[in-house]
Amino acid sequence: MAQYVGAVDQGTTGTRFIVFSQNGQVVSSAYEEHAQIYPRPGWVEHDAAEVWERATRVIGTALSQGGIGAHDLAAIGVANQRETTLVWSRRTGEPLANAIVWLDTRTRELCQQLIADGLEHLIRRTTGLPIATYFSGPKLAWLLDHVPGLQAKADAGEAIFGTMDSWLIWNLTGGPQGGVHVTDVTNASRTMMMSLRTLDWDEELLEVLAIPRQMLPDIRPSSTTEPYGETAPDGPFGCPVPLCSALGDQQAALFGQVCFDAGDAKNTYGTGCFMLLNTGSEPVPSASGLLTTVAYGLPSGTTYALEGSIAIAGAAVQWLRDNLGLIQSAADSERVALSVEDAGGVYFVPAFSGLFAPYWDMNARGVIAGLSQYVTRAHIVRATLEAICYQARDVLEAMRADSRAGPDAEATAELSSLKVDGGATANDFLMQLQADILGVPVVRPVVREATALGAAYAAGLAVGFWSDLGDLRSNWAIDRVFEPRWDASRRDTAYAGWKKAVERSRDWIDD
Numbered sequence: 001m002a003q004y005v006g007a008v009d010q011g012t013t014g015t016r017f018i019v020f021s022q023n024g025q026v027v028s029s030a031y032e033e034h035a036q037i038y039p040r041p042g043w044v045e046h047d048a049a050e051v052w053e054r055a056t057r058v059i060g061t062a063l064s065q066g067g068i069g070a071h072d073l074a075a076i077g078v079a080n081q082r083e084t085t086l087v088w089s090r091r092t093g094e095p096l097a098n099a100i101v102w103l104d105t106r107t108r109e110l111c112q113q114l115i116a117d118g119l120e121h122l123i124r125r126t127t128g129l130p131i132a133t134y135f136s137g138p139k140l141a142w143l144l145d146h147v148p149g150l151q152a153k154a155d156a157g158e159a160i161f162g163t164m165d166s167w168l169i170w171n172l173t174g175g176p177q178g179g180v181h182v183t184d185v186t187n188a189s190r191t192m193m194m195s196l197r198t199l200d201w202d203e204e205l206l207e208v209l210a211i212p213r214q215m216l217p218d219i220r221p222s223s224t225t226e227p228y229g230e231t232a233p234d235g236p237f238g239c240p241v242p243l244c245s246a247l248g249d250q251q252a253a254l255f256g257q258v259c260f261d262a263g264d265a266k267n268t269y270g271t272g273c274f275m276l277l278n279t280g281s282e283p284v285p286s287a288s289g290l291l292t293t294v295a296y297g298l299p300s301g302t303t304y305a306l307e308g309s310i311a312i313a314g315a316a317v318q319w320l321r322d323n324l325g326l327i328q329s330a331a332d333s334e335r336v337a338l339s340v341e342d343a344g345g346v347y348f349v350p351a352f353s354g355l356f357a358p359y360w361d362m363n364a365r366g367v368i369a370g371l372s373q374y375v376t377r378a379h380i381v382r383a384t385l386e387a388i389c390y391q392a393r394d395v396l397e398a399m400r401a402d403s404r405a406g407p408d409a410e411a412t413a414e415l416s417s418l419k420v421d422g423g424a425t426a427n428d429f430l431m432q433l434q435a436d437i438l439g440v441p442v443v444r445p446v447v448r449e450a451t452a453l454g455a456a457y458a459a460g461l462a463v464g465f466w467s468d469l470g471d472l473r474s475n476w477a478i479d480r481v482f483e484p485r486w487d488a489s490r491r492d493t494a495y496a497g498w499k500k501a502v503e504r505s506r507d508w509i510d511d
Contacts, residue, residue, distance in 0.1 A: 002071070002072055002073055002074035002465070003021070003022070003072050003074075004019045004020060004021060004027055004068060004072055004073055004074065005019070005020050005073060005074050005075055005076065005077070005456040005457075005459055005460040005465055006018065006019045006020070006059075006062075006073050006075075006076040006077075006241075006456065006459075007020070007076065007077045007078070007079060007452040007453070007455040007456040007459065008055055008058075008059070008076065008077075008078045008079070008080075008168060008452075008455070009079045009080075009249070009252075009449070009451050009452040009455065010051065010055060010078070010079070010080040010081060010164045010165075010168060010249075011080075011081050011249060011270065011271075011451075012081045012084075012101065012102070012103075012270070012271040012272075013033055013034070013036070013271060014031055014032055014033035014034055014054065015031070015032060015034065015051060015054045015055045015058055016029060016030065016031040016058060016449075016452060017029070017030055017055070017058040017059045017061075017062045017063075018062065018449060018452040018453075018456070019062055019063070019066055019068055019073070020452075020453060020456045020460075022465070022466075023475055024447060024453060024456075024457075024472070024475035024476070025447065026447065026449065027066050027068070028062045028063070028065050028066025028068060029062055029449075030057075030058040030059075030061035030062040030065065031058060032054045032057055032058050033054075034046060034047070034050050034051050034054050035047060035050060036101075037098060040106075042104065042105040042106060042108075042353070043100075043104055043105075043106050044100075044101040044103045044104045045098035045099060045100060045101060045104070046084065046086075046098060046099040046101055047095070047098055047099070048086045048088065048095040048098070048099045048164075048167055049094070049095055051099075051164065051167070052167065052168070052171050055168060055171075055236070056235070056236040059236040059237065060236055063237075070231075070237040070238055070239045070241055071239060073237075073241050074242075074459075074460060074463050074465040075227070075241065075242045075243070075244045075245075075459040075460060075462060075463045075465065076172075076231070076237075076241055076242070076243055076244070076456075076459055077223075077243070077244060077245030077246065077247070077455035077456055077457075077458050077459030078165050078168050078169060078243070078245065078246045078247075078455055079165075079246075079247055079248070079249045079252035079253075079451045079452060079454060079455035080163060080164035080165040080168065080187065080246070080248060080249055081101075081102060081163075081164055081249055082102060082163060082186075082187055082190045082248035082249060082250065083102035083134055083135055083136050083139075083163065083190050083191075084099050084100065084101045084102050084136075084163055084164055085099060085100045085136045085139035085140050085143065085161070085163065086098075086099035086100075086161070086162060086163075086164070086167055087140070087143055087147075087150065087154075087159050087160065087161050087215070088159070088160060088162075088167070088170075089153070089158055089159065089160075090157070090158050090159070090160050090176070090181075091158055091176060092176060093170075093171070093175040093176040093179075096147060096150055096153070096159055097143055097147045097150070099164070100139040100142070100143065102134060103271075103272075103311060103315075103353050104133065104139070104353075105133045105353050105354060105362065106133070106142060107133045107138035107139055107141075107142050108133050108362050110138050110141060110142060111131050111132060111133055111138055111362065112362070114131050114138075114208070115131050119131065119208060122204070122205075122208075123192060123205065124285075125285075126195050126196070126202050126204070126205060127189070127191075127192050127193070127194060127195065127196060127202070127205070128189070128196050128283055128285070128286070128291060128292030128293055129190075129192050129291055129292075129293075130289075130291075130360045131192075132356070132360055132362065133353075133354070133362055134309065134311075134356060135190060135191060135192040136163060136190060136191040136192065136193070137191050137192035137193045137205070137209050137211065138192065138209070140161050140191075140209070140211055140215075141209045141210060141211065144210065144211070154212045154214075154215050155212055157214045159215060160181055160215050160216075160217070161211075161215040161216055161217070162181070162183060162217050163183060163187045163190070163191075163248075165183055165184065165187050165246040165247075165248070166181060166182065166183045166187075166217045169182060169228055169229070169243060169246060171235070172229075172231050172232065172235055172236075172237075172243060173228070173229035173230065173231065173232060173243060174229075174232040174235075175232075177232070178232075179229075179232075180228050180229040181217045181218065182217050182218045182219075182220050182228050182246075183217040183218070183219055183220070183246065184219070184220055184221065184222045184245075184246040184247060184248075184297065185199050185219055185220070185221060185222060185294045185296075185297040185302060186222055186246075186247045186248040186251040186252075186293070186294045186295070186296060186297070187246065187247075187248045188201075188217075188219045188294075189293050189294040190248060190293065192205065192209075193205050193206060193209065193211065193216070194219065196283045196292065196294070196304070197283075199219060199294075199297070199302065200219060201213060201216055201219070220246075220297075221297035221298060221299060221302075222245055222246060222247045222251070222255075222296045222297045222298065222458055223244060223245045223296070223297070223298050223299070223458035223459065223461050223462045224244060224245070224299065224462055225244075225299055225462050225463075227242040227243055227244045227462070228243045228244065228246070229243055230242055230243065231243060242459075242462075242463060243459075244458070244459040244462035244463060245455055245458035245459040245461075245462060246455070247296060247454060247455055247458060249268075249270075249451045250268055250274040250276055250307065250309075250451075251276070251293075251294070251295055251296055251305070251454070252450070252451045252452070252453075252454030252455045252458070253266055253268045253274075253276075253421050253422075253450040253451045253454055254266050254276045254278065254295055254296070254305065254454065255295075255296050255454035255455075255457055255458060256421070256447075256449075256450035256451060256452070256453035256454030256455075256456075256457060257419045257421060257445065257450050257454075257476070258469070258472050258473045258475075258476045259276070259278050259295075259419065260278070260303075260469050260472075260473070261278060262278050262279055262280035263277070263278065263415075264277070264278045264419075265277040265278070265399070265415055265418055265419065266418070266419040266420065266421065266450070267392055267418055267419070267420050267421075267434075268420075268421050268422045268450070268451070269313055269314060269388065269420065269421075269422035269423065269424035269425055269430075270313065270314055270422045270423065270424070271312075271313065271314050271315045272309065272310050272311050272312060272313050272314075272315065272356075273310035273313035273314075273388060273391060273392060274307060274308070274309055274310065275307065275308045275310075275392060275395045275396065275399070275418075276293075276295065276305045276306070276307045277305055277306045277307075277399050277415070278295055278303060278304075278305055279295075279304050279305055279306055280303065280304065281301060281302070281303060281304070282304060283304040284304065284306055284402060285402075286306060286398070286402045287401070287402060288358055288397075288398035288399075288401040288402045289357050289358025289359060289360055289398050290306045290307060290308050290357055290358060290395070290398050290399060290402055291306070291307040291308075291309060291357065292304065292305075292306060292307075293305050293306075293307050296458070298458075298461070306399055306402055307357070308356075308357040308358065308392075308394070308395025308396075308398060308399065309356045309357050310356055310357065310388075310391045310392070310395065311351075311352070311353045311354070311355075311356045312350040312351070312352050312353065312366075313388045313391070313424070314330070314388075314422075314423065314424050315350075315352070316348070316350040316352075316384050316387060316388070317330050317333050317384060317385075317424075318330065319350070319352075320333070320380070320381060320384055326377045326380060326381055327381060330423075330424075331426075331427075333381055333384070333385060333427070334385075334427045334428070334429045334430065336377070336378050336381045336382075337378065337381050337382040337385050337429055338429055339378045340376070340378045340379055340382055342379075342382070343379050343380075343382045343383040343386055344370075344372070344374055344375045344376075344379035344382075345370040345372065345374075345375075345497075346368060346369070346370045346371060346375055346379050346380060346382075346383040347368070347369045347370055347383060347386075347387070347390075347497055347498055347500075347501035348366075348367075348368045348369075348380065348383040348384050348386075348387045348501075349364075349366060349367050349368075349369070349387065349501050349502055349504070349505040350366050350384070350387055351364040351365050351366045351367070351505045351508075352365070352366050355502070355505065355506070357394070357395055357398065358394055358395065358397075358398040359394075359502070359506070361506050361507065362509075363506070363507050363508060363509040363510075364505045364506045364507065364508055364509075365505060365508040365509065366505065367501065367504050367505040367508075368380065368383070369500070369501040369504050370497075370501070385427075385429070385430050385433060386433060386437070386494075386498075387498075388424070388430065388434075389430070389433050389434045389436075389437040389438070390437060390495065390498040392434060392437070392438065393437050393438055393495055393498075394502075396415065396418075396438055396440075399415070400415070415440055416440065416441075417440055417441040417442070417443050417481075418434075418438065418440055418441070418442050418443065419443050419445065420434070420442055420443065420444055421444075421445065421448050421449075421450035421451070422448070422450075422451075423448075425444050425448055426448070428480075428482075431444060431480075431482045432482045432485070434482070435482040435483060435484045435485070436484050436485055436486040436491065437486070437491065437494065437495065438484070439484050439486075439488070439491055440484065441481050441482065441483050441484070442481070442482040443478055443480075443481050443482075444478070444479045444480050444481075444482070445476060445477060445478060445479055446477040446478070446479045447476075447477075448479075457472050
């Protein structure tokens with residue numbers, strides 16, 4: 001009898017495969033990074049073939065190190081970096097260009113043209129998304145316009161599109177020899193091409209972006225009793241294993257944090273920072289700069305969320321390490337920040353890819369404000385950690401405003417606590433700072449790999465490995481709760497300074 005469920009967690013900087021037990025604990029795990037490619041300022045690419053090769057290796061390593069056979073797995077699921085856009089040959093399986101990463105800003109002019117054409121209301125109403133470089137549809141349109149011969153291959157049905165979930169599922173289920181070309185509702189909801197109401201590709205938007213429908217994957221629920229497919233015998237698992245779930249990484253983390261009720265919220269700290277609030281069975285339009293998105297799709301129905309997407313969080317700490325040499329490692333940031341009492345009046349707005357939620361300013365760029373001769377590297381390091389927390393405060397304020405208008409307003413209007421996950425949650429100082437700046441308790445769970453856990457939960461539910469959502473709730477356990485220590489006056493004064501710094505970063509690039 002199968003004892004475990006596995007999950008591929010394909011992220012911005014690397015790929016992980018984790019095997020989970022019945023009680024939601026990690027049994028075995030392996031991780032490898034892949035290259036970040038920067039051809040021009042603002043351009044970020046991945047080699048999809050390298051990503052697939054890394055995925056096959058971590059699957060093999062995790063199974064081998066855990067002494068686990070593929071026959072021990074009841075099912076597998078996939079979580080993935082969202083919006084990252086790639087095209088490949090249906091016939092050969094070869095990528096036809098490097099993948100354009102979600103952080104990439106090359107579609108800025110195209111997005112500005114869509115806004116100038118008066119399409120913002122149509123796109124927001126249909127997809128729940130603003131027009132921004134963040135999303136997959138403009139990236140795919142750019143590829144069709146700029147990769148020689150790609151448009152002809154797309155029109156002929158040879159070139160196909162997907163986000164990383166589609167790419168992995170296609171390869172895991174056979175690739176050119178019968179691979180399944182699908183995506184799930186959460187990833188499709190991030191393309192700027194799917195209707196939130198019909199949960200299908202929207203013909204009007206495909207026409208606006210000049211995207212051939214035959215390129216696109218079939219949209220399926222996030223967890224399905226009818227598997228997407230089975231892993232190919234000649235693939236990394238070596239035998240058929242049901243592949244039953246896919247979720248964008250942030251929705252997977254929401255699911256892994258068992259945020260199944262309207263009003264439940266989580267924040268994931270990774271390359272970026274992503275706060276999601278479960279809003280129930282109806283999409284809630286945002287008037288405050290948030291995304292209306294699909295939280296997850298189950299056979300019983302679809303659940304929606306409000307999301308605040310922050311482009312640069314952990315990536316700002318990496319920048320301190322790799323570009324400026326101010327710290328030796330990401331873990332070093334906590335020690336250096338604690339060496340000073342405050343940030344010395346410094347605010348750092350890391351708008352390297354513009355500002356995402358709730359501002360959606362493609363023309364913003366990063367600034368460090370409030371410098372004086374008093375300031376040391378420790379103050380800048382501390383200001384960087386504070387920036388992560390202030391950006392989360394921006395999103396929380398927008399959520400409070402939007403959720404009051406939703407159908408479950410009574411449940412969602414006031415956030416009583418925030419569940420957190422991701423690598424940066426190991427930084428106790430950062431988590432305490434987050435509680436102080438938000439003014440609500442921050443709750444860190446025992447299992448912090450919530451993204452992979454969410455994909456595993458969705459796959460296990462599909463095959464009866466877990467019987468219902470109650471089983472998943474019973475697995476969730478608290479590691480530590482960080483209670484706010486700042487009084488309201490300090491919190492409000494500090495946040496007012498942040499808002500001034502944000503204004504200094506806006507509209508930096510002239511149209």
